[in-house]
Amino acid sequence: MTDAIDPLDTPDTQDAENAAAEAATDNGQDASLSGKVQSLETERDSLKEQLLRVLAETENVRKRANRQIADERIYAVEKFARDVLTVSDNLARALSAVPSDVRGLLPEAARNLIDGVELTQKELHSVLARHGVTVINATPGTEFDPALHQAVTQIPSDQASGLVVETFQSGWRIGERTLRAAMVAVSSGPG
Numbered sequence: 001m002t003d004a005i006d007p008l009d010t011p012d013t014q015d016a017e018n019a020a021a022e023a024a025t026d027n028g029q030d031a032s033l034s035g036k037v038q039s040l041e042t043e044r045d046s047l048k049e050q051l052l053r054v055l056a057e058t059e060n061v062r063k064r065a066n067r068q069i070a071d072e073r074i075y076a077v078e079k080f081a082r083d084v085l086t087v088s089d090n091l092a093r094a095l096s097a098v099p100s101d102v103r104g105l106l107p108e109a110a111r112n113l114i115d116g117v118e119l120t121q122k123e124l125h126s127v128l129a130r131h132g133v134t135v136i137n138a139t140p141g142t143e144f145d146p147a148l149h150q151a152v153t154q155i156p157s158d159q160a161s162g163l164v165v166e167t168f169q170s171g172w173r174i175g176e177r178t179l180r181a182a183m184v185a186v187s188s189g190p191g
């Protein structure tokens with residue numbers, strides 16, 4: 001018997017069927033690869049976002065640590081400076097105990113002693129200033145600032161209301177912080 005040849009079953013037709021079968025397999029693989037690529041891209045984007053967040057947080061921690069170190073440098077002497085302020089107050093009291101009009105009448109030894117106390121007070125203030133501790137301006141006529149001044153009393157005066165009239169104790173600050181507020185009398189206006 002002779003084999004019947006199917007006119008549709010030619011080598012060209014078989015190649016086309018094989019190509020179609022391969023294309024279907026390739027499409028399945030392409031779809032699978034496309035899904036994997038999409039999954040990997042999503043994972044990459046997620047990891048990139050996490051990395052950026054971690055880098056930003058690390059930068060914030062570094063800045064915060066640098067700021068704390070700078071603050072510690074500035075404010076490290078705060079307690080010591082507060083204790084030393086009493087020495088400055090005592091030197092000021094000693095100098096104010098001798099009125100300036102009487103100083104010329106004192107013997108030379110007493111004038112030298114007063115000059116030595118003044119020089120000691122100036123040196124103390126310059127050392128404090130070198131470490132960031134400065135006097136608060138509380139001269140008469142200065143605007144009263146509750147962050148810098150402590151009003152002990154309010155008195156009538158020829159100055160406008162709300163201005164410093166008299167300073168009882170000098171105030172000090174360290175950096176931007178008030179170490180000790182200046183004790184002042186504030187004007188209540190003309191009375």
